[in-house]
Amino acid sequence: MSVNPVTQPEQPAATNRAPERSKRAAPSSSDLTDLPPAMPLAALLILLLGTIVGALAAVIILPAWLPGLSASLLGSEPKAYWYLSRSSAVVAYTLLWLSMVFGLLMTNRLARLWPGGPGAFDLHQHTSLLGLAFAIFHALILLGDRYISATIDQIVVPFTYSGYEPFWVGLGQLSLYGMGVVGFSFYVKQWIGRALWRLIHFLSFAIWILSLLHAIMSGSDTELLTGFYWFSGGSVLFLTIYRILITGWPASRLRDKSQPSS
Numbered sequence: 001m002s003v004n005p006v007t008q009p010e011q012p013a014a015t016n017r018a019p020e021r022s023k024r025a026a027p028s029s030s031d032l033t034d035l036p037p038a039m040p041l042a043a044l045l046i047l048l049l050g051t052i053v054g055a056l057a058a059v060i061i062l063p064a065w066l067p068g069l070s071a072s073l074l075g076s077e078p079k080a081y082w083y084l085s086r087s088s089a090v091v092a093y094t095l096l097w098l099s100m101v102f103g104l105l106m107t108n109r110l111a112r113l114w115p116g117g118p119g120a121f122d123l124h125q126h127t128s129l130l131g132l133a134f135a136i137f138h139a140l141i142l143l144g145d146r147y148i149s150a151t152i153d154q155i156v157v158p159f160t161y162s163g164y165e166p167f168w169v170g171l172g173q174l175s176l177y178g179m180g181v182v183g184f185s186f187y188v189k190q191w192i193g194r195a196l197w198r199l200i201h202f203l204s205f206a207i208w209i210l211s212l213l214h215a216i217m218s219g220s221d222t223e224l225l226t227g228f229y230w231f232s233g234g235s236v237l238f239l240t241i242y243r244i245l246i247t248g249w250p251a252s253r254l255r256d257k258s259q260p261s262s
């Protein structure tokens with residue numbers, strides 16, 4: 001994963017201004033959120049388009065154009081799509097969790113210990129956007145799963161699917177759109193303004209809770225993953241409480257750029 005070149009000059013600049021403090025001080029969280037997106041918009045669009053085309057090719061083009069190959073790969077009771085969906089689901093959830101962790105490490109200042117403010121900023125954004133790509137793949141590849149047996153509009157329109165665990169699947173759908181809105185908000189911050197951007201960004205907490213509920217309740221075999229869900233839930237709760245205790249919750253505190261970062 002490449003480090004955003006824009007973020008690298010931050011520390012030398014601080015060194016010139018205040019050599020005494022620069023050894024310990026990282027950029028404040030408000031400085032970090034003012035940085036441009038870590039992933040260029042064109043790269044994100046290519047990533048998402050590739051994900052959509054790849055998933056649709058696997059469920060539509062492969063069986064239609066190459067029925068022989070498709071039958072030998074998938075067999076009479078095709079589970080390949082189910083496995084692909086489940087594995088991409090767990091990766092998507094893990095990336096979303098990591099994105100929450102790195103975001104909170106930035107704002108509660110623990111990122112100074114590791115990986116540093118700019119590093120946490122890059123990891124926060126990359127995990128969030130990669131998580132979005134994996135979540136899209138997870139949802140679209142389900143079209144090939146005969147047990148779930150969903151149509152494209154049931155996958156795309158929240159709460160229209162009526163088969164397996166429809167309510168909990170609906171929460172996953174809401175969470176996917178939320179991830180998209182938050183992910184793209186990085187790119188329109190200069191037009192929508194900082195206050196609205198921050199409001200949208202706070203939605204991440206709700207989105208993450210929706211995806212956790214979705215994963216626990218619609219996962220078909222979650223015993224193995226239960227420990228991970230507890231761990232990830234506990235870690236986000238801990239980092240959130242720590243953030244409130246250390247920096248205070250109100251956005252007004254972060255808006256005050258004159259405030260020292262230590």
Ligand code: HEM
Pocket residue numbers: 082085086089090092093096131135138139142148155156164169172173174175176179211214215216218219220221222225
């Ligand atoms: C359009 C959006 C979505 C749809 C239609 C959808 C659908 C589903 C379905 C049907 C299942 C049950 C699959 C099975 O195990 O048989 C499932 C499980 C799961 N989903 Fe989603 N989902 C969506 C979005 C998301 C998002 C955004 C995340 C996380 C970022 C996510 C993470 C998971 C996880 C972790 C599981 C459990 C996998 C397992 O235990 O096997 N899903 N989803």
